[in-house]
Amino acid sequence: MNRSFLEHLLDCIGAIDDAFLEEAETPYFIYTKPRSMGRILQYSAYGAAGLAVLGGAAAAFWRLRSGRSKKSA
């Protein structure tokens, strides 16, 4: 195996165009892909379902509480 060639190749990679280095220096968030619309809808649906459950529980609790207070009155 000609190891010196591989080391030479690694050296030459060190001399690539500055533009490629600048491109890789650009803040990383630019390259992070935005979440897909499907994923956003999925999370929104989870959120809405969670809120509905909480709302239902709060309403049931409220009804129960007001029912009890009416009986006691």
Next chain:
Amino acid sequence: MDDNDIIDLFFARREDALLETRQKYGRRLLFTAMNILHNAEDAEECVSDTLWKTWETIPPTRPTMFGAFLSKITRNLSLNLWKAQHAIRRGGGEVELLLGELEDCIPAKEVDTPETAYESQVLTETINDCLRSMDQTARIAFVLRYFHGESIQSVCTQLNMSESKAKSLLFRTRNHLKAYLEKEGIVR
């Protein structure tokens, strides 16, 4: 501070140019040196040498891309130091991994020595052509891994992809490079 302002400080021979450069790029340069050397003391020394070399080079040179200019100096200094340290003992470190990965795709034993057969400039130009033909994500992954010596984990974090996807992307970039080197007759 803007790169041009820092370069102007170098031209004015003001020592705060070094301070401003270290403040803006020191962390990035230290990462690059650390990726190659895996030793904080050596990496810090390379960053200091980079600043010294920059001080000696500017003026008369006025780099158009200051960050890339610094990165190249740090990488070359780090790689030279790594080579000097590993001339005695072989094995270990990220550079060994990088060489191993390149070796997988490039049958090094089938090439002539670079000194006799191919000029470094031709090889660098071939690598540049190869990079130009890649899509942006692949190109950035290649630069992060084989220029800066970033770990696979770091590459996948920065590009927001899974480790397996990053590995397969890098594998494809190496194969792409191999095809280019074959086309130019650099490897057979």
